[in-house]
Amino acid sequence: MDTEKAMLKRVIALGQMMTEMKDTDMLMERILTEARKLSNCDAGSIYKCEGKELLFSYTQNDTQQKALPLGKKLLYSTFRMPIDEKSIAGFAAYHNATLNIDDVYKLDKSLPYSFNPTFDLQTDYHTGSMLTIPMKTTSGKVIGVLQLINALDADGKVIAFNEEELPFIHYFANTAAVALERADMTRHIILRMISMAELRDPKETGAHVNRVGAYSAEIYEAWAQKHEIPETDLQHNKDLLRVAAMLHDVGKVGIADAILKKPGKLSDEEYDTMKTHPYIGALLFNDSASELDTMSQEIAIGHHERWDGCGYPGYISMTDGKPLPDKTLPNGRALGKAGEEAPLWARIVAIADVYDALSSRRSYKEPWTQDDVFAELERSAGSQFDPELIEVFLSIRETVEGVRQKYPDAEDR
Ligand SMILES: [Fe+2]
Numbered sequence: 001m002d003t004e005k006a007m008l009k010r011v012i013a014l015g016q017m018m019t020e021m022k023d024t025d026m027l028m029e030r031i032l033t034e035a036r037k038l039s040n041c042d043a044g045s046i047y048k049c050e051g052k053e054l055l056f057s058y059t060q061n062d063t064q065q066k067a068l069p070l071g072k073k074l075l076y077s078t079f080r081m082p083i084d085e086k087s088i089a090g091f092a093a094y095h096n097a098t099l100n101i102d103d104v105y106k107l108d109k110s111l112p113y114s115f116n117p118t119f120d121l122q123t124d125y126h127t128g129s130m131l132t133i134p135m136k137t138t139s140g141k142v143i144g145v146l147q148l149i150n151a152l153d154a155d156g157k158v159i160a161f162n163e164e165e166l167p168f169i170h171y172f173a174n175t176a177a178v179a180l181e182r183a184d185m186t187r188h189i190i191l192r193m194i195s196m197a198e199l200r201d202p203k204e205t206g207a208h209v210n211r212v213g214a215y216s217a218e219i220y221e222a223w224a225q226k227h228e229i230p231e232t233d234l235q236h237n238k239d240l241l242r243v244a245a246m247l248h249d250v251g252k253v254g255i256a257d258a259i260l261k262k263p264g265k266l267s268d269e270e271y272d273t274m275k276t277h278p279y280i281g282a283l284l285f286n287d288s289a290s291e292l293d294t295m296s297q298e299i300a301i302g303h304h305e306r307w308d309g310c311g312y313p314g315y316i317s318m319t320d321g322k323p324l325p326d327k328t329l330p331n332g333r334a335l336g337k338a339g340e341e342a343p344l345w346a347r348i349v350a351i352a353d354v355y356d357a358l359s360s361r362r363s364y365k366e367p368w369t370q371d372d373v374f375a376e377l378e379r380s381a382g383s384q385f386d387p388e389l390i391e392v393f394l395s396i397r398e399t400v401e402g403v404r405q406k407y408p409d410a411e412d413r
Pocket residue numbers: 248249277303304
């Protein structure tokens with residue numbers, strides 16, 4: 001009974017923590033980590049319902065993770081499958097039913113669903129026990145499926161999932177569903193805001209901002225690990241940054257079409273107008289009601305500053321966007337924010353944004369090769385970019401390239 005009480009307490013605390021999270025990717029990572037801890041299992045995946053399909057959205061696998069060098073992340077590709085009775089996850093979503101399977105290779109042939117061994121065959125992994133749970137919100141809607149794989153005993157041997165723990169896992173899955181639905185909504189609202197800006201500036205696409213958000217989160221995580229930032233702070237900041245980084249260029253909504261959409265080179269005057277977008281963006285978050293607002297503001301205003309102090313807008317007044325009197329250079333411009341005068345978040349997003357711009361096709365240029373992009377960033381360490389962050393960025397190259405594949409541009413899809 002005591003263990004049950006402890007488990008219930010834990011599940012309730014987790015629910016509270018999950019409702020505080022903003023970003024859907026971060027939340028999925030947390031949901032799966034915690035569900036796997038609760039049931040002590042080796043691997044798992046989250047599928048999200050999208051219309052009549054399930055989208056394989058996130059996965060973890062301890063055995064495979066341990067085979068990778070330290071700090072490297074497991075790469076995986078997303079795929080879709082129909083919500084029907086043929087697959088295990090599909091069946092769970094279709095019938096809103098939990099399937100607790102002791103051995104997927106010994107499923108009764110008379111069952112409508114069967115186990116797809118493709119993943120095992122491709123990776124040499126062996127799937128044994130599998131617990132598949134629909135994720136249901138308070139309104140009863142199934143928004144996804146949580147699949148846990150290979151429960152382990154104390155010696156690390158694969159065993160069946162414990163029936164007695166099911167009520168807790170169910171409760172957890174449903175709390176997670178509510179949190180995930182809300183985080184998805186936040187992501188949608190932001191993407192809709194971005195698509196407003198995108199109508200005006202074709203460079204700022206949903207895919208671009210999603211990538212910049214994801215790269216930024218990865219850079220921060222690697223930096224924070226290096227600096228031994230406590231895990232709770234790391235997760236909290238990474239979650240906020242994933243969302244705030246997406247909003248780096250929202251200030252472009254305030255720039256005239258004639259400038260944003262101009263095909264050729266901008267005149268000096270037009271370029272000066274363009275350079276007001278960090279200030280306009282920062283104004284949107286000026287009433288700073290939350291931590292997310294503050295971070296979004298720091299990123300909006302700081303993502304074009306440079307490590308050597310030659311970036312913009314520099315030290316300006318938030319009231320009128322003009323250079324601060326004591327920070328005005330002889331040429332009338334504001335003194336730039338050099339080094340760590342620009343906040344960490346902004347220095348991270350600066351790298352993510354430029355990396356993505358160079359890697360992507362634009363109307364005026366072809367995408368650069370990854371080798372060229374990384375070489376260019378390395379060259380700009382200490383001048384344009386924070387050298388330590390560039391070092392961190394280079395060390396997570398594979399993860400970064402994995403993110404690129406997750407959010408392809410519409411024309412490359
Ligand atoms: Fe910008």
